[in-house]
Amino acid sequence: MRPIEIITQLLELVVALAAAPLFVGWINQCRAWLQNRSAPSVWLPYRNIRKLFHKDAVIAEGASRLFRLAPYIVFAAMVVAAGIIPSMGTRLPLTQVADAIALVGLLATARVFMSLAAMDTGTAFGTLGARREMMVGFLAEPALLMVIFVASLISATTALPAITEHLATQTLGLYPSLAFTAVAFLMVLLAENARIPVDNPATHLELTMIHEATLLEYSARHLALMEWASALKLFNYACIGFALFIPWGVSTRGSAPVALLASIPLLALKLAAAGALLAVIEMVSAKLRVFRAPEFLATAFLFAVLGLLVHLLLGA
Amino acid sequence: MAGVPLDIQLLNLCAALLLLLSFAMLSQRRIVNLVNLLALQGTVLFIATLLIAWRTRQPHLYLSAVLTLALKVMLLPYLLHRLIRRLEVYWDAEPLLNISGTMLIGVLIVVFSFGLAQPISALASTATRNAIGIAVAVVLLSFLTMITRRKAMSQVVGFLSMENGLFFGAMSATYGMPMVVEFGVALDVLVAVLVLGIFFFQIREQFDSLDLHHLESLREDASSRRSE
Numbered sequence: 001m002r003p004i005e006i007i008t009q010l011l012e013l014v015v016a017l018a019a020a021p022l023f024v025g026w027i028n029q030c031r032a033w034l035q036n037r038s039a040p041s042v043w044l045p046y047r048n049i050r051k052l053f054h055k056d057a058v059i060a061e062g063a064s065r066l067f068r069l070a071p072y073i074v075f076a077a078m079v080v081a082a083g084i085i086p087s088m089g090t091r092l093p094l095t096q097v098a099d100a101i102a103l104v105g106l107l108a109t110a111r112v113f114m115s116l117a118a119m120d121t122g123t124a125f126g127t128l129g130a131r132r133e134m135m136v137g138f139l140a141e142p143a144l145l146m147v148i149f150v151a152s153l154i155s156a157t158t159a160l161p162a163i164t165e166h167l168a169t170q171t172l173g174l175y176p177s178l179a180f181t182a183v184a185f186l187m188v189l190l191a192e193n194a195r196i197p198v199d200n201p202a203t204h205l206e207l208t209m210i211h212e213a214t215l216l217e218y219s220a221r222h223l224a225l226m227e228w229a230s231a232l233k234l235f236n237y238a239c240i241g242f243a244l245f246i247p248w249g250v251s252t253r254g255s256a257p258v259a260l261l262a263s264i265p266l267l268a269l270k271l272a273a274a275g276a277l278l279a280v281i282e283m284v285s286a287k288l289r290v291f292r293a294p295e296f297l298a299t300a301f302l303f304a305v306l307g308l309l310v311h312l313l314l315g316a
Numbered sequence: 317m318a319g320v321p322l323d324i325q326l327l328n329l330c331a332a333l334l335l336l337l338s339f340a341m342l343s344q345r346r347i348v349n350l351v352n353l354l355a356l357q358g359t360v361l362f363i364a365t366l367l368i369a370w371r372t373r374q375p376h377l378y379l380s381a382v383l384t385l386a387l388k389v390m391l392l393p394y395l396l397h398r399l400i401r402r403l404e405v406y407w408d409a410e411p412l413l414n415i416s417g418t419m420l421i422g423v424l425i426v427v428f429s430f431g432l433a434q435p436i437s438a439l440a441s442t443a444t445r446n447a448i449g450i451a452v453a454v455v456l457l458s459f460l461t462m463i464t465r466r467k468a469m470s471q472v473v474g475f476l477s478m479e480n481g482l483f484f485g486a487m488s489a490t491y492g493m494p495m496v497v498e499f500g501v502a503l504d505v506l507v508a509v510l511v512l513g514i515f516f517f518q519i520r521e522q523f524d525s526l527d528l529h530h531l532e533s534l535r536e537d538a539s540s541r542r543s544e
Contacts, residue, residue: 173320173325174322174325174326174328174329176328176329176331176332176333177332179329179332180332180336294416295415295416298416298419299343299419302339302419302422302423305423306332306335306336306339306423306426309423309426309427309430310331310332310335310450312430313430313446313449313450314328314331314332314446314447314450
């Protein structure tokens with residue numbers, strides 16, 4: 001590996017790390033505007049993370065080493081995932097090391113460790129959140145894999161960068177199968193990132209919460225890492241969506257940092273649009289009862305399977 | 317996909333939308349929404365017919381497209397909405413199977429009908445032959461809708477959506493039926509809805525409900541059971 005490649009790769013990771021909290025801040029701002037509230041600053045997530053890093057960590061009595069290790073594992077998994085996803089360039093060293101199925105596995109690893117850590121302290125809320133997180137995860141994962149399989153069938157590979165290059169370079173056409181899978185992917189994204197129809201990201205104080213319940217016992221730098229990781233997760237999912245459904249503008253040239261920098265404005269544009277869309281979706285939908293979440297995710301799975309069937313039959 | 321002309325792409329999109337709407341019907345509990353979905357299905361069918369008419373330059377297909385628009389998008393949904401208001405049935409009871417289970421069966425049905433349609437598609441020479449499988453799937457999914465519902469209204473909607481599927485199947489296999497047949501079928505469907513509308517009133521007068529399980533036992537049985 002040449003040093004220039006390493007520099008390019010690091011540049012991509014730094015952009016992902018920096019953009020993730022900004023993306024969350026942007027969604028919050030859009031949502032506040034839609035709700036006629038005065039919006040918090042887009043930089044609020046950064047300030048929050050900085051504040052948390054300066055505090056002293058409190059760790060629950062009887063918590064094992066797993067509890068302390070989990071934030072680092074989750075954060076590392078998300079950073080590696082950000083490297084694997086071709087968000088800015090398809091010819092980077094890290095994008096080649098794993099295909100889409102391994103990526104789904106990596107995301108699952110992060111989820112397992114987060115749930116284990118939540119159960120580790122033995123509090124009722126943590127266990128409840130962990131169980132719900134696993135329930136949502138095991139329903140969302142097959143839907144996500146189906147989405148990836150449809151794109152893989154179209155481009156005859158499971159490697160994400162190859163899929164992106166194939167979809168970006170072919171002639172434009174109507175793909176009903178991709179439209180169905182895009183809807184399915186959007187539903188999976190909402191469920192996996194604890195957004196509104198499945199979970200409410202704005203509150204810690206509900207019996208129905210899923211994601212926040214798993215983080216209740218964390219404080220200071222551990223909490224900062226966990227929050228940064230979940231911002232990165234949202235960013236990663238958005239980038240998987242861009243890679244599969246709007247692949248244009250990703251640099252397909254080699255390892256020059258300049259080419260990567262050129263793809264930043266378009267990525268920013270896509271993220272801005274995606275954030276506004278997410279805010280609108282969260283505004284117009286009500287939170288589902290927890291027991292309705294399986295139905296929501298079954299619908300996502302159905303959409304993905306329909307996309308697959310339509311592709312197999314119509315070849316479109 | 318690259319070499320496929322735009323109108324065929326649009327037709328494929330219509331086929332996919334029809335399949336999607338069938339699944340939406342399968343999952344719908346409110347009868348009002350069911351009728352709206354039926355009207356939407358009619359609209360997609362209208363667009364598909366127009367596209368095929370434009371592609372094959374057959375003037376009589378334009379006529380049947382207009383017929384679809386007038387009958388399936390406007391008149392039948394209007395009649396059904398009026399029936400719903402008069403009969404005051406807005407909800408179907410909980411379906412016989414839960415929604416997720418029905419959906420899974422629906423997916424299996426789609427796989428089955430794709431397999432079933434493969435030999436037919438191989439024989440057909442039309443550009444839309446791939447959509448035959450989807451038409452068969454729409455027919456069978458409407459069957460499933462009828463089977464899993466209790467209320468007479470939803471069964472009629474299932475019946476009409478089945479007719480839509482048959483129409484689409486005929487379109488994609490042979491670019492439409494002869495005009496006489498189409499007129500006959502359209503008239504049949506219209507009459508069927510009118511007759512069923514009268515039926516509904518009779519059923520409700522007899523049983524105070526539109527639930528069809530009342531019709532499962534003979535009158536003698538019912539009266540003897542009551543006397544026991």
